Amino acid sequence: MNLITPDDARYDEARTVFNSMIDKRPAGVAHCATPADVRDALQLATSPRYDVAVRAGGHSVAGVCLNDGGLVIDVRPMKDIQVDADARQVRVGAGRHVGRVRPGDAGARPRHDRWTCVDDRCRRSDPRRRVGMD
Numbered sequence: 001m002n003l004i005t006p007d008d009a010r011y012d013e014a015r016t017v018f019n020s021m022i023d024k025r026p027a028g029v030a031h032c033a034t035p036a037d038v039r040d041a042l043q044l045a046t047s048p049r050y051d052v053a054v055r056a057g058g059h060s061v062a063g064v065c066l067n068d069g070g071l072v073i074d075v076r077p078m079k080d081i082q083v084d085a086d087a088r089q090v091r092v093g094a095g096r097h098v099g100r101v102r103p104g105d106a107g108a109r110p111r112h113d114r115w116t117c118v119d120d121r122c123r124r125s126d127p128r129r130r131v132g133m134d
Contacts, residue, residue: 001037003044004029014074015066017055022063026053026072033077045071056094 004014005028014029027050030041045052051070066072078093 001033001040001044002031003041004031015072017060017063017066019061019063022066024063024066024068026067027069029055029072029074031074031077035078038073038075041071041073045073057097 004010006025008014011029014031015024015026028044030037030044032038032041042052044050051067053065053067053070053072055065055072055074056076075093076095078095080093081096082091084090
């Protein structure tokens with residue numbers, strides 16, 4: 001886990017999202033590359049008790065992937081893809097954007113459905129329409 005705090009030169013970049021109207025200042029941003037890093041970040045957040053926000057793609061227009069004074073767990077580095085062609089299963093890392101998971105990734109042809117979720121409402125996305133706010 002790579003922990004970035006306000007005194008780090010990388011802090012402003014770590015807390016910035018695509019929506020420049022969002023200006024939240026977390027106590028720290030934990031860049032996590034493995035599930036063990038996420039576990040360590042969660043343990044760090046328990047003492048002292050910090051509010052936790054999770055950032056996967058930074059797509060939240062409202063900036064809910066950040067917080068003020070808490071810990072942001074940034075899983076964007078977790079972009080791995082594991083394919084079990086025999087079982088017809090694909091495991092995709094939490095930081096991988098769905099638009100970057102394609103048939104043929106990792107040498108297989110997995111079937112996947114794309115869904116768009118806003119708050120608690122989800123709908124199937126039209127694969128012909130590419131909408132992204134990377």
